[in-house]
Amino acid sequence: MLSARNVVKNYGAVQALTEGNLEVNAGEVVALLGANGSGKSTLSKIITGVVAPSRGELSLHGEAVTFVSPYAAKKKGITAVYQELSLVPDMTLAENIFLGHEPSILGQVKRRDMRKNAESLLGLFKEALSNNVTPDTPVSELSPSERQIVEILKALSLQPRMLILDEATASLDSKQVAKLFELVKGWKAQNMALIFVSHRMEEIFRIADRAVVLRNGKTVGNVPIKETSERELVKLMIGDVAAPQRDKTPMSSRGEARLKVGDLKTKTLEGVSLSVQAGELLGLGGLQGQGQEDVLLSLFGAIPASGHINFLGQAVHFKNPRQAMKQGIAYVPGDRGRQGLLMIRSILENLHLPSWLNYGFPIRQSRARKDALQAAQNLSLKMASLDAPVSSLSGGNAQKVVIGKWLLRQPKLLLLNDPTKGVDVGSKAEFYSLLESLQNSGTSIILYSSDDEELLGLCHRVLVLQDGHISAELQADTLTKEHLVAASMGGRT
Amino acid sequence: MNFKQVLRANPYLFALLLLVVFVIMSAALQDNFFRLGVIGGNLRVFLPLMILAVGQTLVIIGGGIDLSLGTMVSLVNAILVTRIGADSSPPEIFLAILVGCGAGMLAGAVNGFCVAWLRLQPIVTTYATSFVFAGLALLILPRPGGALPRELTSLYRSTPLNIPFPVFIIVALLFVWWLLRSSRFGQYLYALGGNPEAAYTTGLAVTRLRFSVYVLSGLFAALAAVALTLGIGSGNPRIGEAMTLDSVVATVIGGTRLSGGQGGVVGTVLGVTILGLIRNIISFANVPTWYQTLVNAVVIVLALAAPGVVSLFRRRRV
Numbered sequence: 109m110l111s112a113r114n115v116v117k118n119y120g121a122v123q124a125l126t127e128g129n130l131e132v133n134a135g136e137v138v139a140l141l142g143a144n145g146s147g148k149s150t151l152s153k154i155i156t157g158v159v160a161p162s163r164g165e166l167s168l169h170g171e172a173v174t175f176v177s178p179y180a181a182k183k184k185g186i187t188a189v190y191q192e193l194s195l196v197p198d199m200t201l202a203e204n205i206f207l208g209h210e211p212s213i214l215g216q217v218k219r220r221d222m223r224k225n226a227e228s229l230l231g232l233f234k235e236a237l238s239n240n241v242t243p244d245t246p247v248s249e250l251s252p253s254e255r256q257i258v259e260i261l262k263a264l265s266l267q268p269r270m271l272i273l274d275e276a277t278a279s280l281d282s283k284q285v286a287k288l289f290e291l292v293k294g295w296k297a298q299n300m301a302l303i304f305v306s307h308r309m310e311e312i313f314r315i316a317d318r319a320v321v322l323r324n325g326k327t328v329g330n331v332p333i334k335e336t337s338e339r340e341l342v343k344l345m346i347g348d349v350a351a352p353q354r355d356k357t358p359m360s361s362r363g364e365a366r367l368k369v370g371d372l373k374t375k376t377l378e379g380v381s382l383s384v385q386a387g388e389l390l391g392l393g394g395l396q397g398q399g400q401e402d403v404l405l406s407l408f409g410a411i412p413a414s415g416h417i418n419f420l421g422q423a424v425h426f427k428n429p430r431q432a433m434k435q436g437i438a439y440v441p442g443d444r445g446r447q448g449l450l451m452i453r454s455i456l457e458n459l460h461l462p463s464w465l466n467y468g469f470p471i472r473q474s475r476a477r478k479d480a481l482q483a484a485q486n487l488s489l490k491m492a493s494l495d496a497p498v499s500s501l502s503g504g505n506a507q508k509v510v511i512g513k514w515l516l517r518q519p520k521l522l523l524l525n526d527p528t529k530g531v532d533v534g535s536k537a538e539f540y541s542l543l544e545s546l547q548n549s550g551t552s553i554i555l556y557s558s559d560d561e562e563l564l565g566l567c568h569r570v571l572v573l574q575d576g577h578i579s580a581e582l583q584a585d586t587l588t589k590e591h592l593v594a595a596s597m598g599g600r601t
Numbered sequence: 602m603n604f605k606q607v608l609r610a611n612p613y614l615f616a617l618l619l620l621v622v623f624v625i626m627s628a629a630l631q632d633n634f635f636r637l638g639v640i641g642g643n644l645r646v647f648l649p650l651m652i653l654a655v656g657q658t659l660v661i662i663g664g665g666i667d668l669s670l671g672t673m674v675s676l677v678n679a680i681l682v683t684r685i686g687a688d689s690s691p692p693e694i695f696l697a698i699l700v701g702c703g704a705g706m707l708a709g710a711v712n713g714f715c716v717a718w719l720r721l722q723p724i725v726t727t728y729a730t731s732f733v734f735a736g737l738a739l740l741i742l743p744r745p746g747g748a749l750p751r752e753l754t755s756l757y758r759s760t761p762l763n764i765p766f767p768v769f770i771i772v773a774l775l776f777v778w779w780l781l782r783s784s785r786f787g788q789y790l791y792a793l794g795g796n797p798e799a800a801y802t803t804g805l806a807v808t809r810l811r812f813s814v815y816v817l818s819g820l821f822a823a824l825a826a827v828a829l830t831l832g833i834g835s836g837n838p839r840i841g842e843a844m845t846l847d848s849v850v851a852t853v854i855g856g857t858r859l860s861g862g863q864g865g866v867v868g869t870v871l872g873v874t875i876l877g878l879i880r881n882i883i884s885f886a887n888v889p890t891w892y893q894t895l896v897n898a899v900v901i902v903l904a905l906a907a908p909g910v911v912s913l914f915r916r917r918r919v
Binding site for chain 1: 780783784785786787788789791792795796798799800801802803804805806862863
């Protein structure tokens with residue numbers, strides 16, 4: 109149906125895509141894979157007309173086409189569900205779904221038709237949405253996963269012949285993913301073509317017919333899913349480097365608790381108690397949005413909370429992140445672009461942002477530079493120079509800077525909020541070994557991750573949260589995928 | 602529906618409450634406040650700002666701001682009085698108004714071009730162009746003066762069917778708003794102000810949309826100038842300057858958020874009325890007029906601070 113051949117995209121001197129090849133047939137689900145910076149998002153943006161290719165050809169039903177804008181691609185029946193949400197928070201669900209193609213006569217919007225159509229679209233995801241969601245609900249009142257579903261419905265409302273799901277499952281819970289996949293099967297039967305971009309291998313094997321793998325801007329693999337394995341795909345993605353497989357770290361001996369939390373309550377938490385000892389890595393798991401983020405933020409003093417917090421043998425109550433920082437607590441946010449980095453400033457400045465105090469006045473630049481360089485080496489940061497802006501780094505490397513800026517302060521407790529979301533396999537492996545060396549030097553870590561494998565592979569213990577409660581504590585024998593999934597879904601094992 | 606939802610659906614409720622308060626205060630200070638002649642007189646004074654503030658509201662909903670609207674009024678006022686004399690014929694007058702509207706739209710187009718295509722900051726762009734328009738107004742009409750045919754000014758003062766003339770204009774204004782609000786253009790305007798990136802990725806013609814809203818606000822500025830000129834019957838090259846801030850204040854009082862994507866014209870019309878009543882009360886109470894400026898400034902600061910103050914209190918409460 110659609111094919112892209114030898115597509116090249118240059119951003120100035122940087123080649124984002126050197127040889128992109130992709131072919132999709134009607135009624136087929138193609139998984140598009142690649143590490144961060146491999147060019148897969150560039151390729152999918154070219155297909156949807158968001159970005160114009162520098163060279164190469166696109167053809168639709170055998171005819172050469174060029175898309176000058178997302179609108180042009182939409183007219184040809186090609187729509188994308190974006191990972192970065194494209195919704196307007198103050199408008200209602202129905203208004204958002206039909207934005208740009210409202211049913212109308214003489215420029216006047218037919219609101220009744222719009223609501224009715226939105227209602228029937230919502231029906232598709234009925235079981236996966238909370239009951240109070242109606243076409244008139246403002247999008248600002250929806251949860252992240254519900255917004256993602258609205259995003260999918262928005263694409264569907266155009267009745268596309270080709271749909272691109274770009275990390276569309278990243279913020280959905282397993283029930284919603286199951287529902288989506290059920291629908292995808294129906295669309296396949298109706299001869300819709302789908303491109304599925306995801307970091308979750310398990311989902312790719314569940315839904316895709318074929319996998320196209322990109323590496324360094326080049327299509328390096330095009331294999332039917334039935335004839336390949338996870339290991340093989342990872343190999344294609346990262347090249348000759350062996351796939352990193354970490355052994356499960358053994359339980360540390362019971363020592364004294366460095367952090368003890370009792371009956372922690374916030375808007376979403378309904379009394380959470382936990383303790384962490386020196387050098388321990390405690391995991392927080394469960395479905396998305398069950399209060400994991402609130403645990404981290406309230407420990408960091410970023411949101412108001414009640415309860416007893418005992419840190420380093422002292423009762424503490426942090427009113428703001430500054431106080432928590434002074435005590436040696438560091439927080440790595442999930443949204444690195446918004447909360448973690450000054451994108452246009454240099455790597456040096458970003459690394460030192462929390463620790464300039466240590467360099468006196470006027471700032472001792474050469475010492476700061478030396479320390480930053482050392483830190484960059486420890487993180488094996490791939491960068492042009494310390495003075496390059498953070499925006500020039502790839503996602504994985506940018507995330508290293510976020511962590512690096514706290515490491516320079518040598519924190520006693522590190523709070524990580526889904527740090528590897530959207531980070532490629534290679535960077536993940538480096539990140540894991542970084543965590544290990546931190547643990548060895550005695551840093552306590554609390555890690556929230558939406559990736560179950562990661563929790564299982566890294567943590568000594570995992571607390572599973574559900575509706576603001578701890579529904580299970582997994583360790584040693586119970587630290588298995590079966591137990592984790594069962595506890596997330598509310599079952600007892 | 603809980604209170605929050607009601608407020609979301611009708612952001613002008615607060616303005617309505619304020620209006621009631623000030624109407625009661627005005628009635629207490631002024632015994633003949635509810636007489637038709639007095640109401641008509643008040644509305645004649647409020648109308649130009651009302652028209653102008655509608656233009657401002659559209660721009661602000663679309664995520665921008667237009668600080669040159671007041672000087673556009675001066676400019677069009679200057680054009681009107683230099684083209685219309687005390688003995689002009691109806692076709693001449695009609696042509697002059699057309700030229701005035703054209704000038705307003707052209708001025709808006711300049712703003713729109715800078716903001717939409719050159720991607721300059723609206724606040725800086727329109728502040729800068731306001732001096733251009735002010736200068737042009739002074740060039741066309743170096744000193745106050747000019748006169749309009751008596752029939753024209755008496756039309757503005759007329760009360761057909763015993764209803765003051767401005768009421769018809771206000772009804773027309775609200776009708777135009779209703780048309781706009783329920784049109785696709787209206788939807789796109791809210792989307793543009795609410796999340797411009799989303800509007801772009803959804804395939805809306807963002808640049809054209811931005812441009813057209815400034816042209817539209819220029820047209821409203823010109824219409825405001827027509828009303829103003831009919832009201833005072835002469836020209837003054839600096840007449841509109843103070844109206845810029847007033848138009849922003851009225852929009853904010855009316856419940857339109859300065860960051861865009863929310864609000865509406867109904868609230869703005871109420872906001873202008875409230876501002877006018879405050880002005881009347883100040884003059885009736887024999888308070889120096891510069892208090893008006895103070896009130897305006899305080900309203901803006903409060904409007905900007907309100908969301909922050911609210912969330913500050915929320916934080917405390919857990």
